[in-house]
Amino acid sequence: MSEFVQYLVNGLTIGAFLALIALGYSMIYGVVRLINFAHGDVFMIGAFAGFGTLTTLGVTGGTALPAIVAAVAVGALTTGVVGTGIARAAYVPLLASPRLALLIAAIGVSLALQEGVKVLTDARFKSYPNTLDGGQILSGSVRVTWGQLALVVLSVALMAGLWLFVTRTMTGTAMRALAMDRDAARLQGVNVERLILVTFFVGSLLAGAAGVMYGLYYTQISFGMGFLIGLRAFTAAVLGGIGNLPGTMVAGVAIGLVQSFSAGYVSSRWTDVIIFGLLIAVLAFRPTGLFGERVVERA
Amino acid sequence: MRARVELGRAEQVVRYGGWPSLVVVALVAGQAMDDYGLTVGATILIYAILGLGINIVVGYAGLLDLGFAAFFAIGAYTAGLLMVELEWNFWLTLPAAVAAAAVAGVVIGYPTLRLRSDYLAIVTLGFGEIIRITVINLEVTGGPNGLTGIPPVTLGGREIVMPRDFYHLALAFFVVVLAATALLARTRLAYAWRAVRADDTAAEAVGVPTRRVKLLAYVLGAMTGAVAGPLNAAQLGTVDPSSFTFLTSLMILLVVIIGGMGSRPGVVIGAVVIVALPEVLREVQEYRGLFFALLLILIVLLRPQGVWPYRPRRFRLPAGAGPAPEPVSATGTLLEVAGLSRSFGGVTAVADLALRADAGQVVSVIGPNGAGKTTAFNCVTGLIPPSAGTVVLAGRDVRGRAPHRVAAAGLARTFQSIRLFDEMTVAENVLIGRFARDRRLLRPLSRADLDAVRRCLDFVGLLDAADRPAGGLAYGDRRRLEIARALAGDPRVLLLDEPAAGANPTEKRALMGLIARISALGTAVVLIEHDVALVMSISDRVTVLEHGRTIAVGPPAEIQEDQRVIAAYLGVPDDPDPDLVPEVPR
Numbered sequence: 110m111s112e113f114v115q116y117l118v119n120g121l122t123i124g125a126f127l128a129l130i131a132l133g134y135s136m137i138y139g140v141v142r143l144i145n146f147a148h149g150d151v152f153m154i155g156a157f158a159g160f161g162t163l164t165t166l167g168v169t170g171g172t173a174l175p176a177i178v179a180a181v182a183v184g185a186l187t188t189g190v191v192g193t194g195i196a197r198a199a200y201v202p203l204l205a206s207p208r209l210a211l212l213i214a215a216i217g218v219s220l221a222l223q224e225g226v227k228v229l230t231d232a233r234f235k236s237y238p239n240t241l242d243g244g245q246i247l248s249g250s251v252r253v254t255w256g257q258l259a260l261v262v263l264s265v266a267l268m269a270g271l272w273l274f275v276t277r278t279m280t281g282t283a284m285r286a287l288a289m290d291r292d293a294a295r296l297q298g299v300n301v302e303r304l305i306l307v308t309f310f311v312g313s314l315l316a317g318a319a320g321v322m323y324g325l326y327y328t329q330i331s332f333g334m335g336f337l338i339g340l341r342a343f344t345a346a347v348l349g350g351i352g353n354l355p356g357t358m359v360a361g362v363a364i365g366l367v368q369s370f371s372a373g374y375v376s377s378r379w380t381d382v383i384i385f386g387l388l389i390a391v392l393a394f395r396p397t398g399l400f401g402e403r404v405v406e407r408a
Numbered sequence: 409m410r411a412r413v414e415l416g417r418a419e420q421v422v423r424y425g426g427w428p429s430l431v432v433v434a435l436v437a438g439q440a441m442d443d444y445g446l447t448v449g450a451t452i453l454i455y456a457i458l459g460l461g462i463n464i465v466v467g468y469a470g471l472l473d474l475g476f477a478a479f480f481a482i483g484a485y486t487a488g489l490l491m492v493e494l495e496w497n498f499w500l501t502l503p504a505a506v507a508a509a510a511v512a513g514v515v516i517g518y519p520t521l522r523l524r525s526d527y528l529a530i531v532t533l534g535f536g537e538i539i540r541i542t543v544i545n546l547e548v549t550g551g552p553n554g555l556t557g558i559p560p561v562t563l564g565g566r567e568i569v570m571p572r573d574f575y576h577l578a579l580a581f582f583v584v585v586l587a588a589t590a591l592l593a594r595t596r597l598a599y600a601w602r603a604v605r606a607d608d609t610a611a612e613a614v615g616v617p618t619r620r621v622k623l624l625a626y627v628l629g630a631m632t633g634a635v636a637g638p639l640n641a642a643q644l645g646t647v648d649p650s651s652f653t654f655l656t657s658l659m660i661l662l663v664v665i666i667g668g669m670g671s672r673p674g675v676v677i678g679a680v681v682i683v684a685l686p687e688v689l690r691e692v693q694e695y696r697g698l699f700f701a702l703l704l705i706l707i708v709l710l711r712p713q714g715v716w717p718y719r720p721r722r723f724r725l726p727a728g729a730g731p732a733p734e735p736v737s738a739t740g741t742l743l744e745v746a747g748l749s750r751s752f753g754g755v756t757a758v759a760d761l762a763l764r765a766d767a768g769q770v771v772s773v774i775g776p777n778g779a780g781k782t783t784a785f786n787c788v789t790g791l792i793p794p795s796a797g798t799v800v801l802a803g804r805d806v807r808g809r810a811p812h813r814v815a816a817a818g819l820a821r822t823f824q825s826i827r828l829f830d831e832m833t834v835a836e837n838v839l840i841g842r843f844a845r846d847r848r849l850l851r852p853l854s855r856a857d858l859d860a861v862r863r864c865l866d867f868v869g870l871l872d873a874a875d876r877p878a879g880g881l882a883y884g885d886r887r888r889l890e891i892a893r894a895l896a897g898d899p900r901v902l903l904l905d906e907p908a909a910g911a912n913p914t915e916k917r918a919l920m921g922l923i924a925r926i927s928a929l930g931t932a933v934v935l936i937e938h939d940v941a942l943v944m945s946i947s948d949r950v951t952v953l954e955h956g957r958t959i960a961v962g963p964p965a966e967i968q969e970d971q972r973v974i975a976a977y978l979g980v981p982d983d984p985d986p987d988l989v990p991e992v993p994r
Contacts (some may be wrong), residue, residue, distance in 0.1 A: 144526050198703055204714070210471065212529070213665050216658060217708065221700035228694055327667040336654070340533065347527055381542050385534030392527060393519035 111250035116373040117366065119167030122257045122326065124365020125264035129319040130342035131356060131361040132271060139288035139352040140308045142208060146215040147195060149339015151188050151313045155320025156330040159228060160235050165350075166240035169238050177240055177325065181263070184321035185314045192313025193306050201302055201310075222292035226332040234380050237328040267318055267359055274324070275354060284308055288352050336388045337381065341368065348399050356400030421718040426673065427590075431583060438575050444572035452683045454636045455577040459632025459663035459675035460589045466661065467670035467718070469625035470596060470605025472529040475536025476660045478516075479509045479630040481652035483637020485543060486645040490553040493548075498561045502638055509634030510627050512539075517626030521619050536657050544649045546584040555647040581639055585632060589672065592628065596857070597849035599832075601625055602670070603840045606736060606829035613789060613823075615815035615844030615897055615919055624849065633660075666707060668714025677715050722875050723835040725862045726855075738766050742932040743788075743819070743901045748797030750780075750787050757783040759956045761797070765901060765932035765948075770923060772943045775953035780825055781936045784953070785903055789821050802900050804892055815844040820899035822890045824906045824936075830879030837878045837893050838864050844897025859937060864892040868922065884915045891922065901932045908939045920946055944968060952977060 130152055137145045157182040168176045195218050198384045203211045247253040275281035287294045287304055294300050323338070324330045341364055349360030350405060391399060434449075441449060462476045486508040487501035496504075516535045520528055537692060543549040550556070559575060561568045568574050592598060600621045603611040612618045659682050666681050667674025668943040685703075689696045707714075745763040749756070758780040765771045773781050790811040799807040801817045809817075820841070829837050838861045839853070846857070865871045868888040875879065889906055894902055899909045904923070908916050916939065923946055927933050937943050943950060944964040952960040952967060954976045960967055968974055 138526070142526070142530060171808075199709070202709060206712050208525075209665075209669075212472070212526075212706050213661075214705055214708045216929075217701050217704035220658075221698060221705065224697035224701055228698060340537070343530060343532070347530060378541070378545050382538050382545075385538050388534050389519065389531055392531060394521055396522045396524070396527070 112373065114251045116369045118251065118253050118257065119373075120369030121362060122365070123368055124362030125261045126287070126319040126323050126326075127262055127342050127345055127365050127368075128265060128358045128361025129315045129322075130338065131345035131349065131357045131364075132268070133316045134343050134346040135349065135351050135354060136284070136308050136312045137348070140284060140291075141200065141204065141211070143200065143211050143215060144343065145312075146212070146339075147222055148216040148312070148316055149227075149335030149337075149342070150219050151192050151195075151335070151340065152316040152323070152342075153226065153330070153332065153335035154191055154222060154315025155184040155188040156318075156324040156334065157230075157235070157326055158187035158317065159321030160237055160330060163238055163240065163335060168240055173240050177259075180325075181318050183319045185317040188317025188320065189310045189314040192316070193310045196306055196309040201305065204302075204305075209360070221226055221244040228272055230332060232332065234329050234331045237324040238331065239328060240325060256326065263318070263322065267315060271315065272354065274311070280304070280307060307394040310402050314332035328394050341381075344384055348388065348391055350398035350400040353398070353400050356398065360399065421488050423696045423873050427586065430676070431579070432991035434513070434579055435576075438572060438579070441575075443571040446505060446575040447643075448683060448687055450578040452679050453575075453582045454643070455638055455660070455663055455683050456582055456676055456679035457585050457636040457639070458633050458660045459951040460585055460672065461629045461631075461636070462660050463629075463664050463670065463672065463675055464589065464592070464601075464632060464829070465625050465629035467620060467664050468593075468601035468605065469629075470525070470601075471622060471658075472525055472532070473629070473802035474529050474654070474661065475634060475657050476532075476629075477538075477652040477654075477656040478532075478536040478539040479512060479633040480637050480660070481539055481543065481649075481654065482509050482512050482630075483572070484582045484641045484652075485549055485555070485637070486634075488558050488641045491558050492555055492640075498559075498638065498642060499902040502635070503870030505638050506631045506634050509630040509637075513627035513630035517623045523624050533654065533657070536652075536654060540649060540652050543652075550647075552649060554649050555641070556645070558645050558647065559654075560645070561642045568642075578639060578643075581635060585635055586672065589632060593672070594852050595850055596843075596846075596853060597621065597624060599836060599839055599842065599853075600849060602832055602836070603829050606831055607827050609791070610823065610829070611840060613791060613815065613821055613827075614813045614841045615812050615820075615847065616840060616891055617843075617847060619810045621849065637851075642898065662704065664714075665704075666715060668717040670718035671714065671716050671860070674714050674716040674718070715772070720833050720836065720875075720877075723833070723839075723858070723861065725835065725865075725871075725874060726858055739930075741766050742802050743934065744797050744798075744800040745784075745788060746800075748787055748799065749795045750782065750783055750792065751795055754776075756956050758787065758794075758953075761953075761958060762961075763788075763951060765934050767900075767930045767932055769925050769948045770927050770933045770935060770946050772937060772947040772950045773953060773976060774937065774940070774943055776952060778955075779953040780956040781953055782905060783956075785821065785905055785934075785936065788814075789819060789903065812843070812847075814900075815897060816847060818844075818898075818900035819903065820844060820894035820897055820901070822887075822894055822905055822907060824909070826883075826886045826890050827880045828886060828889060828893075830877070832878055833873040833875050834870055834878050834881070834889055835861050835865065837889055838896045840894035841896030844899065860896050860898075864896045867895060867925070868892040874968045883910060884912075886917075887911070887919075888922070891926075895926070899931060901934065902926060903936075905936045906938065907935070908937055908942055916942055 128146065133148050134145060137143060162180040162183040163176060166176050166179065199214045199218050200211060203214055219301060227380060245252055245254050275284060283294065283299045283304055287299060287301065342361065345361040345364040346357050348358035367384055367387065370382055371380045438446065438449065458480060462473060483505040486505040490496040490504055491498060516532065520531050523531065544552050546949060549799045568577055597815040597980050603616055604618050604621050608618050608767060655908045663675055663678035663682050668679030686696055689699060740765055743765040748756045748758060748761040761784050775781055786792045788799050790809050793808055801819050804817055806814045806817050829840065831921055839857060842857050842860055865874055870885060870889055871921060871924055873885065881889060908919055911919060920942060947964050950962065950964055950967045951958055952973045959976060960970045960973045
């Protein structure tokens with residue numbers, strides 16, 4: 110039983126990052142109908158930006174809350190800018206091209222980010238200073254750390270912020286309209302290109318924050334870390350029903366739980382087989398994901 | 409490759425003499441190269457075979473596959489295991505590897521055919537990862553070390569171990585696969601693939617069995633690609649799981665992206681670039697990946713159609729009109745719809761619709777926008793299942809059947825928003841309409857197909873435009889082409905959804921003439937239309953819908969006098985212009 114609770118706690122923590130990354134996939138897919146392959150690598154860039162911030166501030170360990178907040182903020186803003194820049198340079202020029210061209214461009218950007226960071230870091234792992242060592246809330250058979258709680262709270266706060274942004278602001282409303290019908294939104298006076306860039310900014314922001322959180326939690330980061338996590342997060346976005354933000358959040362947490370339980374009860378070697386097998390099985394029976402999508406496929 | 413000669417000639421040279429000369433060049437180059445060059449050359453040929461495989465799935469059928477390395481792996485492991493564990497001969501493992509890949513193609517293809525294209529991409533990616541992780545985790549496949557000790561290929565008692573011999577073997581494999589895919593490209597199936605890629609709903613509606621066509625793309629692509637697996641295993645003497653990663657799938661995909669989707673010469677160019685470029689860049693090892701990534705982005709931005717884009721083959725339409733089609737022995741009632749209902753959630757779009765059309769009749773359905781006319785059409789053609797009711801076509805119940813089966817039973821349609829296969833030529837569009845009559849896939853185009861294409865194009869007056877891309881036609885011509893495509897299946901019943909929308913008075917008169925000629929063939933025409941003058945002048949009977957309910961049925965003269973119809977739709981005579989029915993653009 111205590112084993113089960115422990116996996117549950119770990120799964121919820123992992124799910125908190127995954128949901129943040131998945132939301133970016135979902136939002137970006139909503140407005141440009143693109144599986145942004147580079148999104149996992151944007152997450153990786155966020156982890157490195159946060160690492161850079163912490164080392165620049167000279168943090169070496171202990172509980173340095175202001176430094177952590179600074180790292181998350183810098184990481185998120187960096188990826189926000191990087192994500193917007195990518196969209197401007199590589200995706201916007203291709204909006205009128207066949208969808209496949211856009212996807213290939215995204216794959217190219219993904220490779221370029223990975224290879225770029227690989228060259229810059231000499232293909233080495235980097236280790237985050239152990240700043241989340243705030244002790245344990247629960248110890249004994251089930252361990253819950255303050256760090257885990259902090260990550261989950263931060264993640265929930267970011268998601269709540271996103272929800273308010275999407276439902277309560279004019280820009281967020283326009284974004285939802287854009288996801289439903291680009292031409293109609295344009296005819297109503299929405300500046301489509303600008304809004305696409307805003308979406309990339311917000312989506313990448315979340316991924317960057319998740320990247321720093323990942324670094325704080327697992328401490329080891331490398332140029333290739335975005336690929337598998339990106340795939341798992343995209344799986345969550347599809348399962349949640351693409352464009353469906355609450356569904357995506359739930360599915361992100363669910364994938365985190367699947368990852369934790371399969372690693373615990375089966376073997377971490379089979380985790381991805383189980384996750385992708387689940388994806389195929391769900392889509393075979395529910396082609397629009399578990400909770401239904403909120404976008405319309407254009408002919 | 410070749411100096412830029414005049415384009416048209418270059419095309420001809422390549423189409424008829426290019427491949428043999430390429431093989432000669434490859435043979436001559438094989439004599440000149442050292443062992444290193446020959447090994448790279450053989451790898452290029454292996455990637456070209458993989459490229460020809462993925463070209464079927466992605467290039468022809470437009471199904472994005474991001475896990476194609478899975479089929480490469482399945483081919484390699486099947487052959488490797490049979491050779492190492494059961495000591496099978498290489499040549500015997502080849503069919504086994506191809507068969508295993510075919511099974512895998514069905515397994516991954518069948519449950520995912522309903523998915524939208526992007527989800528398909530992610531599912532194939534997941535499938536690729538599943539295969540890779542599984543072979544790493546299983547004991548029988550040698551775990552992370554893979555299989556070792558695979559014997560060399562023997563041919564005529566001689567072991568093929570020298571790089572030069574292996575290069576020739578790979579070249580022979582490539583030529584065989586190339587010939588097979590070239591034959592495949594001439595079949596009706598290849599045209600069906602391109603139609604499905606352009607618009608699968610329209611393809612299904614005019615008679616293409618889209619699910620079978622897509623599944624065949626998966627299976628045939630997987631089988632083609634799997635050939636590369638045993639070859640690769642024999643070249644290296646090992647099967648290494650690290651050569652089947654996502655990056656491998658990406659490289660295989662890039663072969664067709666760089667070369668040009670659907671283009672076989674493009675596959676060769678793509679394979680050369682993908683394999684040779686990294687070798688050239690070996691000097692700057694660490695920047696290789698970055699360079700490659702940037703090159704990829706540049707290609708997509710600057711030349712998204714690829715280096716050697718696909719060019720449609722010209723149709724050789726018969727010079728004279730072929731024999732007249734066997735008259736559709738059509739008399740009596742051809743379409744009988746009764747009690748047809750359809751609701752979406754709580755909204756009833758169509759309620760208790762009855763519709764009858766006899767041979768040679770023109771029956772019209774009119775009503776305000778949102779009255780349920782197009783929904784009724786969609787129910788009749790099987791595009792959406794009706795909630796209740798019967799649809800009987802020439803004595804056969806077709807309710808609830810797949811649209812291509814309804815089309816095959818003799819019911820053709822056009823769409824309110826014209827749905828052509830824009831990237832295909834005018835003649836090719838009409839050819840797809842033939843699938844309603846003849847669903848065979850693995851056959852070349854028959855004389856009857858070409859005759860029908862010519863006849864239908866001539867019938868609507870588009871014969872001169874036969875080889876032009878459909879996407880470039882003017883609006884009126886697009887409407888006529890859609891009608892020609894519908895006629896190509898010799899339908900008993902033709903459903904036209906607002907064919908006069910957006911037409912000028914001259915075009916409307918021509919359209920009326922066309923409809924009259926179609927009904928004179930014995931075909932029953934069912935028409936949705938807002939142009940009241942047109943409807944009243946050519947219809948034998950008119951059905952008026954409002955809010956999904958039928959409010960009047962009868963000959964035009966009666967309908968024009970019907971008070972309810974006037975109130976709901978026609979309007980009172982002192983309207984500014986009774987002919988100008990308000991139309992909401994969609």
